[in-house]
Amino acid sequence: xxxxxxxxxxxxxxxxxxxxxxxxxxxxxxxxxxxxxxxxxxxxxxxxxxxxxxxxxxxxxxxxxxxxxxxxxxxxxxxxxxxxxxxxxxxxxxxxxxxxxxxxxxxxxxxxxxxxxxxxxxxxxxxxxxxxxxxxxxxxxxxxxxxxxxxxxxxxxxxxxxxxxxxxxxxxxxxxxxxxxxxxxxxxxxxxxxxxxxxxxxxxxxxxxxxxxxxxxxxxxxxxxxxxxxxxxxxxxxxxxxxxxxxxxxxxxxxxxxxxxxxxxxxxxxxxxxxxxxxxxxxxxxxxxxxxxxxxxxxxxxxxxxxxx
Amino acid sequence: xxxxxxxxxxxxxxxxxxxxxxxxxxxxxxxxxxxxxxxxxxxxxxxxxxxxxxxxxxxxxxxxxxxxxxxxxxxxxxxxxxxxxxxxxxxxxxxxxxxxxxxxxxxxxxxxxxxxxxxxxxxxxxxxxxxxxxxxxxxxxxxxxxxxxxxxxxxxxxxxxxxxxxxxxxxxxxxxxxxxxxxxxxxxxxxxxxxxxxxxxxxxxxxxxxxxxxxxxxxxxxxxxxxxxxxxxxxxxxxxxxxxxxxxxxxxxxxxxxxxxxxxxxxxxxxxxxxxxxxxxxxxxxxxxxxxxxxxxxxxxxxxxxxxx
Numbered sequence: 001x002x003x004x005x006x007x008x009x010x011x012x013x014x015x016x017x018x019x020x021x022x023x024x025x026x027x028x029x030x031x032x033x034x035x036x037x038x039x040x041x042x043x044x045x046x047x048x049x050x051x052x053x054x055x056x057x058x059x060x061x062x063x064x065x066x067x068x069x070x071x072x073x074x075x076x077x078x079x080x081x082x083x084x085x086x087x088x089x090x091x092x093x094x095x096x097x098x099x100x101x102x103x104x105x106x107x108x109x110x111x112x113x114x115x116x117x118x119x120x121x122x123x124x125x126x127x128x129x130x131x132x133x134x135x136x137x138x139x140x141x142x143x144x145x146x147x148x149x150x151x152x153x154x155x156x157x158x159x160x161x162x163x164x165x166x167x168x169x170x171x172x173x174x175x176x177x178x179x180x181x182x183x184x185x186x187x188x189x190x191x192x193x194x195x196x197x198x199x200x201x202x203x204x205x206x207x208x209x210x211x212x213x214x215x216x217x218x219x220x221x222x223x224x225x226x227x228x229x230x231x232x233x234x235x236x237x238x239x240x241x242x243x244x245x246x247x248x249x250x251x252x253x254x255x256x257x258x259x260x261x262x263x264x265x266x267x268x269x270x271x272x273x274x275x276x277x278x279x280x281x282x283x284x285x286x287x288x289x290x291x292x293x294x295x296x297x298x299x300x301x302x303x304x305x306x307x308x309x
Numbered sequence: 310x311x312x313x314x315x316x317x318x319x320x321x322x323x324x325x326x327x328x329x330x331x332x333x334x335x336x337x338x339x340x341x342x343x344x345x346x347x348x349x350x351x352x353x354x355x356x357x358x359x360x361x362x363x364x365x366x367x368x369x370x371x372x373x374x375x376x377x378x379x380x381x382x383x384x385x386x387x388x389x390x391x392x393x394x395x396x397x398x399x400x401x402x403x404x405x406x407x408x409x410x411x412x413x414x415x416x417x418x419x420x421x422x423x424x425x426x427x428x429x430x431x432x433x434x435x436x437x438x439x440x441x442x443x444x445x446x447x448x449x450x451x452x453x454x455x456x457x458x459x460x461x462x463x464x465x466x467x468x469x470x471x472x473x474x475x476x477x478x479x480x481x482x483x484x485x486x487x488x489x490x491x492x493x494x495x496x497x498x499x500x501x502x503x504x505x506x507x508x509x510x511x512x513x514x515x516x517x518x519x520x521x522x523x524x525x526x527x528x529x530x531x532x533x534x535x536x537x538x539x540x541x542x543x544x545x546x547x548x549x550x551x552x553x554x555x556x557x558x559x560x561x562x563x564x565x566x567x568x569x570x571x572x573x574x575x576x577x578x579x580x581x582x583x584x585x586x587x588x589x590x591x592x593x594x595x596x597x598x599x600x601x602x603x604x605x606x607x608x609x610x611x612x613x614x615x616x617x618x
Contacts (some may be wrong), residue, residue: 095526096481126594142453144600172405172506181590196529197481197603198506201587201596217404217533220505224526278510281490285435287510291453294506 027279033270034261034298041267042259043154044302045213049073050247051080052256053101053215055090055239060215061256062175065155065208067134068168069125072177072209075118076188077246082116084189085244090222094230096196099219100178101241102189115189124183125207127167130159134166137264139272141289145169145200149292151263155211156292158203168208171198171293173216177207195220198293213260213299259302271298336588342579343570343607350576351568352463353611354522358382359556360389361565362410362524364399364548369524370565371484374464376443377477378434378518381486384427385497385518386555391425393498394553399531403539405505408528409487410550411498424498433492434516436476439468443475446573448581450598454478454509458601460572464520465601467512477517480507480602482525486516504529507602522569522608568611580607 028036045063053060066073079085085101092100105111128134136157138150146158149169156174159166168174175193179186186207193212212219227233247255261268272295277286337345354372362369375382388394394410401409414420437443445466447459455467458478465483468475477483484502488495495516502521521528531548534541541547556564570577581604586595 093530095529142451144451144453144598145596183593196505198600200600200603201584201592203596204594205592220404221402221530221532223530275510283510283514284492285513287454287512289453291507291509294509 027277028270028274029279030271030274030296030298033267033274034300037261037267041262041265042300042302043262044259045247047248047250047255048077048246049210050255050258051076051210052243052245052247052250053085054242054244055218056242057218058215059256060218061213061258062210063154063213063260064210065153065168067153068128068155068157069177069207069209071119071122072125072186072188072207075122076191076209078116078118079189080244080246081249082118083243084113084116084118085241088113088241089238090219090232090241091225091238092192092229092231093195093222093224095224097194097199097230098192099195099222100190100192101239102178102191104235104238106190115187118187118189120187120189121182121184122177122187122207124186126183126204127165130161130164130166135264136166137268139290139292139295141276141291143292145203151268151295151297154260154263154297156295156297158292165204167204169198169292170194170200170202170208172196173212174208175210175212176202177209179206193219211297213297214256214258257302259300261298261300263297271296336586337579337583338588339580339583339605339607342576342583343609346570346576350571350574351609351611352571353568354556356557356559356564357386357555358519359565359567360385360519361552361554361556361559362394363551363553364527365551366527367524368565369527370522370567371519372463372522372569373519374462374477374517376462377437377464377466378486378516380428380431381434381495381497381516381518384431385500387425387427388498389553389555390558391427392552393422393425393427394550397422397550398547399528399541399550400534400547401501401538401540402504402531402533404533406503406508406539407501408504408531409499409501410548411487411500413544413547415499424496427496427498429496429498430491430493431486431496431516433495435492435513436474439470439473439475444573445475446577448599448601448604450585450600452601454512460577460604460606463569463572463606464517465604465606467601474513476513478507478601479503479509479511479517481505482521483517484519484521485511486518488515502528520606522606523565523567566611568609570607570609572606580605 049064051062064073090101103113143149149158156169156171177186177188178190225232276290358373360371373382399410412422452458458467465478465480486495486497487499536542585599
């Protein structure tokens, strides 16, 4: 479960308890909305779209977005099957921007990791045509960067009815595929995650391939790199990637039993409202609005699967 | 100097160099705007408004905003003079929200640190009347949360001409004074800094007292607390504060020679435009707009002062 950002107590957490108890008179808190949710409000990410990125510090879980970046999702699956990422490293952590990982020897033709059956270049998947297969629950609060914003399959998205295009938005925790200047130079071999204020200028310029749904704190709390663009200057500063696995390739009993709140339900609408206008006593002036990247996308542990079931 | 967020190269930083060289045809990059700046585009923060927060890992420099929170700024100065913060600690790091520091024993009447001449409670300074003493350079790009946004004395601000009020905005790096439920329960003894997506719902609900102008990465890269609201659960997890000093109380030769880009100049307007519509070859679709908290506020090292000058 995502932590509930309820109050900024002047002292310790317990000081907040009375406010939560006093809340119902004005409206529901996010926790109350979640407590009243039903199983149908939650979804289990598809195992073939779920990555386990294992670091010494713990596991990061990423949900891929094949509806928006099918070529990248497929290429990443191929690389994962080939154990491409195992033993690679986090190369770059730029404060208030991104954490990025890939092959430290990408530019060394003698040491570069082989791509095997994976493609080194992919057609750009920066935006998609608006269509029924790409659901869109609109957030009516407005946005600085796009004519319309909302949520699609649990991810923050934007669209422009005039151009007929839609794209995933660079909010905190979103994962993209690094590229060079050529639009087709990305492959998914080098991935980054947003760790600061949403860099929405990247939208429509790069393929967003998914979202970190668990373990974000492991990627956001790394030491920042002192080199240009936040690259680590010394090889020993890099953070090793133990392995990246697809949940579908892991025995069912070993999969993380995560559930994600659906974003196309009345419960989600209530959750957004609970954050747009906070109901606990700490808040004196309700915001009245909420930005796309300010909407939490809750994750919870579901029941663990039984072995052999 | 703030790092230039110029490109997301698929490999190492050097891969970006050609793009910078090719840029001028389309417009100026932020670096080019900064390179063309004159001394008048920069300001030196007032020593009596500049805090040095020293951790084992390094120094964090905070510029206070007495124009918006005069009582809090004065109270913080009093506490600093009394060495109130020395030996206290960072108590809370909540991912994508805030890092917060203060007295670990605030709730223990036997161990709580004495306030001396400082006030334990202050009148709320959540917003101010719009007036000439509070300059405002408007950002015309719009905002989800406020009717108008822009910059005031180098800090992101918002205002509502209807209510006649203005306030500082909770962008990345902004510092506020924690409080309990009562609006006058803050004092500056417990401070927090934004380390994630701008929590603009806090605007007008709490006193923003300044901005981190250097060392933000030290506060943003700390391990997240595993307790409720990101509080560290074990005392040994807390990060000790060696000392907090006012630059005015430090010998001139030992002060950090920082300069901040003014936000009321043609150079700043050009900088905003360089970020609204990136001119380097990496970007294929210019954003066309920029959010308030997406505008960088550059800091550079000025000439060091001579001893006794």
